[in-house]
Amino acid sequence: MNVLESDSINLTFRGRTILSDIYLRCSSGEVIGLIGRNGSGKSCLMQIIFGSLKGENQSVRVNGRLHNQPACKSMVINYLPQNPFLLDYLTLNELIKIFDLDPEVLAVEELNGLHKEKLGQLSYGQKRLIEIMTILYAPAQFSLLDEPFSYLAPKLVQTIVLHIQKQSRRKGIILSDHQYKTVMKTCDRFYLLTNGALRSIKTLSDLENYRYINPKSEATEDRE
Amino acid sequence: MQKRLIITRYIFRELILTNQLFTVLSAALIYSYNEKSFVYVFWLKVVGFLFSTWMYLQYRKNRLFFFHNLGVSKTMFFTLALLIDTIISIILFLTVLLLS
Numbered sequence: 001m002n003v004l005e006s007d008s009i010n011l012t013f014r015g016r017t018i019l020s021d022i023y024l025r026c027s028s029g030e031v032i033g034l035i036g037r038n039g040s041g042k043s044c045l046m047q048i049i050f051g052s053l054k055g056e057n058q059s060v061r062v063n064g065r066l067h068n069q070p071a072c073k074s075m076v077i078n079y080l081p082q083n084p085f086l087l088d089y090l091t092l093n094e095l096i097k098i099f100d101l102d103p104e105v106l107a108v109e110e111l112n113g114l115h116k117e118k119l120g121q122l123s124y125g126q127k128r129l130i131e132i133m134t135i136l137y138a139p140a141q142f143s144l145l146d147e148p149f150s151y152l153a154p155k156l157v158q159t160i161v162l163h164i165q166k167q168s169r170r171k172g173i174i175l176s177d178h179q180y181k182t183v184m185k186t187c188d189r190f191y192l193l194t195n196g197a198l199r200s201i202k203t204l205s206d207l208e209n210y211r212y213i214n215p216k217s218e219a220t221e222d223r224e
Numbered sequence: 225m226q227k228r229l230i231i232t233r234y235i236f237r238e239l240i241l242t243n244q245l246f247t248v249l250s251a252a253l254i255y256s257y258n259e260k261s262f263v264y265v266f267w268l269k270v271v272g273f274l275f276s277t278w279m280y281l282q283y284r285k286n287r288l289f290f291f292h293n294l295g296v297s298k299t300m301f302f303t304l305a306l307l308i309d310t311i312i313s314i315i316l317f318l319t320v321l322l323l324s
Contacts, residue, residue: 050292051292051297052288052289052292052298075293075294075295078293079289079292079293081286081289083286084286085286085287085288085289085290085293086287086290087234087237087238087287087290089237097230098227098230098231098294099293099294134293135293138293
């Protein structure tokens with residue numbers, strides 16, 4: 001079993017503390033959810049763990065071994081950014097080769113007929129699905145998914161949740177999204193990032209206590 | 225090895241193509257003024273590369289994650305791009321110099 005541990009993560013931006021002494025642990029077989037308001041530092045936290053952003057002080061360890069180079073160099077951890085990152089002139093077949101994707105990705109029903117299409121010619125949803133599958137089916141031991149459900153149709157979100165759960169059997173997954181109900185259903189552990197700190201969330205009322213959701217509007221939503 | 229070559233080709237396509245405008249302009253200078261233009265060509269190429277890098281970081285920064293996920297850091301990406309550009313430029317300039 002692989003274990004990813006990141007601790008002492010601090011980040012200050014223009015005098016404002018974004019992340020303060022964060023500790024996060026993820027083992028293979030686990031899906032960890034992060035939620036937080038816009039600008040709370042979820043993406044920064046993921047990028048610091050990934051190694052593409054440097055915090056003021058951080059320690060990222062995989063199986064107890066300290067990464068003295070950014071994790072992105074070692075390909076132990078991969079990262080799905082919020083915005084499209086794949087090159088428009090590539091096809092899914094080329095991605096499978098270059099990222100050494102698990103051949104199981106060929107069996108994904110929603111990707112049928114898209115293998116030879118250039119990514120630039122696909123719709124946002126199709127392209128996003130390919131990006132998520134690329135990250136999930138790549139051989140990295142840990143995958144960080146930044147807002148994988150945003151702007152996607154409910155059916156596609158359900159498909160992605162199934163693939164996250166399937167791939168979590170062989171790797172550790174940390175994901176963040178604003179669709180907190182989907183995140184809560186998908187994840188084994190669930191944290192709220194607020195005021196630079198991670199708070200463990202067990203129930204919806206914890207989210208109300210931390211004022212992430214408004215109890216009144218939530219009640220209205222449930223009635224509807 | 226084959227994977228590295230493919231990644232290098234992508235880097236070329238991502239950054240160097242924009243920079244080729246400056247390379248062609250520099251080649252025209254060499255063709256017209258021979259060795260006298262070398263100082264100007266050097267600075268033109270420096271400005272060209274910095275401009276291409278700036279443009280990439282401004283408008284296509286997110287695509288760096290594609291390379292990060294393949295194990296290529298930001299420093300490695302731009303160093304490799306500079307190296308490829310230098311090799312292409314030297315070959316082109318020498319050819320132009322011989323022809324002029």
